[in-house]
Amino acid sequence: MSNQKDIAKKIRREALKKNWRLFRRSKLGMIGLYIVIFFLFLSILQPILFITGVWNKGTYDPVVGYSEQFQEFLVVECPKEYPTEKYKDRSDCPGRTEVNIRTLFYSDAQVGETIIQNLQPAPPSRKHILGTDSLGRDVFSQIMEGSQVAFVLGLLSATLGVGISTILGTIAAFFGGKIDAYLMRQSDLILMLPTLPLLFIISAFAELQVWHLAVVLGTIGGLGGSVITIKSQALQVKVKPFVDSARITGGSRMNILFSHVLPNVAPLALLFMVFSVTGAIASESVLSFLGLLNIDMSWGLMIYLAQVEGFIFSGMKFWWLILPAGLSVTFLTGGFYLVGRGLDEVFNPRLRDR
């Protein structure tokens, strides 16, 4: 008996090795994997830095941290007409080490004098790799916190959603009849509701945190269109000869469902999971970008803050507030998408190169 188990284990290990070899051959999948590993590394690095004491919580905390950056400023008066000799257009004045006298309410300094003042948002320096935001919080630490949120939310909602849709889709395909009709109409109903307005409504009467949002997104995704796709895959598995022979040899319905149909639907489900991580992260970013969530820090929130404080239309002058967060969302979702494409090549022999 134990011998049989060993053989089964060995076969499984061989299959895993073979799939890994196939995955490694796909360039796209590997690029995606590197991106995902990079962000995973970032999200693990932050707690390590805090625990080992390299980073002080008071200075580097992404939400309540504060860092003083004093600098000398030259008091100037901005001209009314542009261009002048010194400034080309309105956005050049005041320059980076200058302060406009009209915005100086708390000091009696005159034009031409220098004053020492707190510089926020501060540009990147050795202490803060990506600078600080307008409240003096470290942007790099915020990016790390944001990637933790993205991973927790994406993986949680994708697991939940794919779990629901795999079980329901397989059941619909396997039992057919009334159950099938009910499940299909249910997913029609979910698909009919427009997603973004629906999320607005939900966020209006519930204070959404990362957890709740993951559950909501997972449930909506899991009951919606993916049930239909999984069902059509399960229908194809159901008519395969090995299911018939299992039935003839006396397998119970549950046995056939769980040990023959479900494992053959699993690859497609895994693929769906990877793609729905992309969707979940994007939805979270959009909702926090619109300021509808009750989350302390996330990438969407960083862009929301940069927008409401008016930094987005200041162009590249404050690039560290705009670019890192937006690029992080883009790259992590893109990374998951590429991993999905790579897995697609592993599971679908017709997509392979030879």
Add this chain to the structure above:
Amino acid sequence: MGKYVFKRIYQLIIVFFLFLVTSYVLFDSIPGNAFQNLLLNPELPPEAYEQVIKLYGLDKPLSERVILYIGNFFQGDFGYSYKHYPRTPIELIAERLPRTLMLFAMVNIVAFYTGFLIGKILAWRRGSKSETWITVTSVFSYTIFYPWFALMMLWFFGYKLDWLPIGKFLYPEKWYDAPYDSDVIFVSMIKFTAVVSVLQILVYIFTRNIESLNLRRNARFAGFIVLTIASLFYWNSGDLAIQKPYAMDIAYHMILPIFTVTVVAFAGTALLTRTTMMEVMKDDFILTARAKGLSQRRIRDRHAARNALLPVVTSFIFTIVTIIDGSVLTETIFSWPGMGQLILQAVLEEDIPVAMASFSFIGIFALIAHFIADISYAYLDPRIRIQSQG
């Protein structure tokens, strides 16, 4: 088959009924109501608020209102908008819907065409270095964080370069003494675009069977030139010559949203085409075509790409269903007064009649599309047909 269709329609009506109830309950569960800001006005007595609530029937219990609403709905009475009082939801939708459809129809046509072209070439050049990098780039343009990207585009083209307007539908200062309503001009623009697209498609269909690929391309190009010249004449003739500057103003405001959404949307089609085309290229008839000694381009365009078209077109049809849903974000960022903004405002201000009417509009749209897809799948795949008859 007839029995199956009948059964599906019967289920469809039940689903739609449930959809109406669900949406009404959802709207009602938002705290507060549309008239609460009357309470903030110190000059109004509290009785005025009660009066208004009673007038609109919001003091009745939820169950009674749902039944009343659905009863009226099936009699074709959608009520009046709470916020734009004398206007009905149907009037509002009739005003807003063309704007959204125009914008996104253009986006989808451009995105579908370029996406299919790029995906085709990507699949054909599989394994080369350029293919990898173009694919990775289009994946990132597909997954780019959309609101952020749209804002960056607005900043770059609208503010930094100052080439294009920052959002909005038109420049109001240009329209002070306009002889026409903006909707009139927009409708004539839509008519023009529709006719031109139909003619362009006709040119494609008629040139489809020309054997020589070069001749076909030249014929299509000539057709395009003729259409352009004809449309120039059309816009300079009679009544339309007066409308032209105003139409140009609206078109000028459409450039940036169309470009931005296309950059995001084309990548989806390109990636899907790439995958399906790779599958098709494994088929035996491609090998046969190669063995026959056909040219590479002919195999790519005539044998592989045409067979890869089917799933891409299916997904294109499903994209059309999600247009209104997807327009919410775009229209908010570009301040484009279309359906997306209407829905968003109706939801946030709890203008229940307008929100219900637009939700059910989307719902009917989606239901019909899914119904057609289901029926055609059942027609094509006997397994599904037998399953559903149970």
